[in-house]
Amino acid sequence: MVQNESESWTSDDTIRILIASDIHLGYLENDAERGEDSFIAFEEVLSLAVQYDVDLVLLGGDLFDQAKPSPSCMFKCTQIIRKYCFGDKPVSVELLSDQLQNFSRVVNYEDPNLNISYPILSIHGNHDDPVGQGSISSLDILSMTGLVNYFGKWSDYTHVRVSPVLLQKGETKLSLYGLSHLKDQRLSRLFGEKKVEMDLLEDNNDWFNILVLHQNRADRGHGNYIPENVLPKFLDLVIWGHEHDSQVFAMKDIKRENEGFCVIQPGSTVATSLAAGEALPKHCALLQLHKNDFIVTPLPLKTVRPFIFKTIVLSEENLGGKTVKESERVQEFLKEKVEAAIEEANKLRSGNPKQPRLPLVRLSVFYEHDSQDFNRIRFGQNFNGIVANPNDILIMKREKKIRERKENEKCEEVDMRGAAVEATDVETLLRAYYSALPAERRLAVLSVRSITEAVRDYTLKRDDGVFRRVLEGHRRHCVESLLDSTAETVEEVHERLRICKEVLDATEEAQLKGLIEQAATKRAVTVDESEESEGEVVVERVSEGRGRGRARGRSPRGARGRARGRARAPSPERRTPRRQAAVKSNEWLQKLSAERVSRRRHDSSEIELSD
Incomplete structure (x- = not known):
């Protein structure tokens, strides 16, 4: 058994917390060999909570591997929590803060309809973050059923203000700050703009301050991680989720004299990637608090697959x-x-x-x-x-010297195997792939950030419509950009699209996502059909190496048959450059689409509209 190592520490004044993170319930659940690994490890974590008779269990995010867990996964999770966390043992920790503000409901161990012995407090991670209509997380469901106390959820991503969960046991007071996962680029920018605020108590010296967050800690490039030096100095301890390599060390801090905080990085309880960091021994941790002093004891997990x-x-x-x-x-x-x-x-x-x-x-x-x-x-x-x-x-x-030699070759193909090993997630892998492509093969219209975000939402959130929305949003955004221009030739259209993509790439992440979503919901931009209501418009084009040809459009408004000649314009007025650009841009984009390309395999060099 773990001892307090101090005769002055009484159980009535000591808060005991079991800390774990990145459980990833449901990882490879359909695999015949590895499908139960995440559930076995989670059961051991909660059994340790019972063994050491803790006051609460604190999770650092990613309880689930998918934003939309399968019914089987939810069932097993519920079964394990009820087995170890329900009971008649009273909870000795008193909640002093506003429960509705912290958890959006009454904390489960004060619910008269539930018998909770070991309450679980959890933030969400990037795998189980809110998704879909109403921004509902799987943790919201567990919270409403009284299984988990879910805190640190945000609705305003332009300004984050964190109010602590205030807990007290005897003479020990704990202020627990929860910062659920935000995109690292966004949160890094908010820290830089001083838009992340943590409410500081007036009698702060009497409270032990803990922050639990779920972000990149390792340096993955500017804006892609959260440096420790941006976190408030008044914190005593930081519980850092998201990083899977376990860095839990025995530490004891009594009467702290420096201003720096200590970091506990629990790591994951199951290997979700075959990387070197995942091969480190897996742990959870026992944290004992007594007034302003603490002791951390690593607890090795014995049911983890070697x-x-x-x-x-x-x-x-x-x-x-x-x-x-x-x-x-x-x-x-x-x-x-x-x-x-x-x-x-x-x-x-x-x-x-x-x-x-x-x-x-x-x-x-x-x-x-x-x-x-x-x-x-x-x-x-x-x-x-x-x-x-x-x-x-x-x-x-x-080997590196061989790869560097190949990079100097003009006809080099992207070495995805090397990039796959170095990438920490799918988004990083895609960004590395697109940046390694030669200039002539890079995306000309789509934003790489939007594509990587779409892949993330599809894989983690099971959002089946995300690709359609992203592609449709880009298409309509480009159409609007072309309509606002006076582009006449194909070269001018290409230049306008290049500028449009540069604008998208320079747009901040939150604004980019909103811009694409907004464009995807708009009605498609079309040419006013009233101007062609009397006949069919015939579009002439010049194809390289094919001479001059004609392509007929669809007869408007039920007109039957195909016009052999040019359609007679309904009015003698000359079309404005904006109208010409609208029709030409619409026809040009149609030729880019898969449907038009499958019917006409032409490399168009010029588009002309016959009046």
Whole structure:
């Protein structure tokens, strides 16, 4: 058992908190081998809360792996929480702040209809953030059912003001600030603009101040992480979620003399990627508070699947004698490395009967030339039933000097395998891919940020209509831009679209998303049909290498048949440049669409409208 290590610390004045983060319930839930890993680890976390008789459980976000958990996932989550957190043991911590302001409902252990012994307090992360109509999170559902106390949810993303949850036990007073996940670029900008405020209590010296947040902590480029130096100095402790590598160390802080705060990074309880950080031992933490002093005790998780990660550089290895095919010798060498990793994983077994049997093994292999490469899937079949991830044991990538040499070649293809290893998430991978493309192959109309956000919303929030909205929003935004211009030729249209994309790329993230969503909901811009109501408009175009041809549009308003000649204009007045640009731009965009391209495979160089 963990001791207080101080005779003056009485249980009546000590708040005991079990800290965990990034549970990711439902990760790979359909996988026959790994589908139960997240639930087994979550059950161990709550069992530790009971074992150490804590006053509350504090989660740092990403309780669920998906914004819309499956019914099976929600059922298992509910089952585990009810098993360990419900009971007749009274909760000794008193809530002093406004419950409706903190949780939007009465805290569950003060609800007369519920018997809660171990209350859970949680913010949301980037995987379980609010989504859909009404911005409802999966944590909102757990909150309304009384299973979880959900705090730190925001509706105003232009100015964040954090009010603390005030808890007291005896002479120990805790002010708990919750900052649920915001996009790092947005939150970084808000910190820079001094638009993140944390309410400071008048008698702040009597309170122990904790902030729990879910953001990038590691430096991933300007604006893509939250530096510790932007956080308020009055904080005593920061619980940092989102980062999956566990950095929980035993620490004791009595009568603090410096102004800096300490950081607890619990890490994830389940490996959601086969990266080096995930191979570190998994922990949760026991935090004991007594007035302004605290003790942190790491609690290793014993039901986590063993995971071994190794990096191998073939040029630094002695591969021995030559064979007919060098790839065969490389495969034999790597098989030995995998077998050694399996033996190492078996030594990490805790003996807990609930710990999964098969280990995870990942070898990151750097090779010099193509003769050393081979089929990874076929290689993995040698370890079916021996490791939990036979299909992705290996990640093969060229050594850096080879990749740098290829980057200088004019006809280089993007090395996605190397980018995939270095990327921390799908958005980072896509940004790396698009930035590595040569200029002539880069996106000409779509914003890369909008595309990456759409992929994120589709994968995490199961938003099936996000791609349609983004594409439609871009199309209509470009149409409006072209209508506001006097572009006549194809070159002018291309230039106008280039300027339009530069404007989108320079727009702030929140404004960009709102702009695209607003454009997607507008009625499509079309040419006034009344001007062509008497006949059919015939569009002439010149195609490179094909001579001069004619393309007839659809007969307006039920007109039948096809006009053989030019349509007679309903009025003798000359079309204005704006009207001409509108019709030309509309026809030009139609040719860009998949439907028009599938019917006419022409590379148009000029668009002319016949009056």
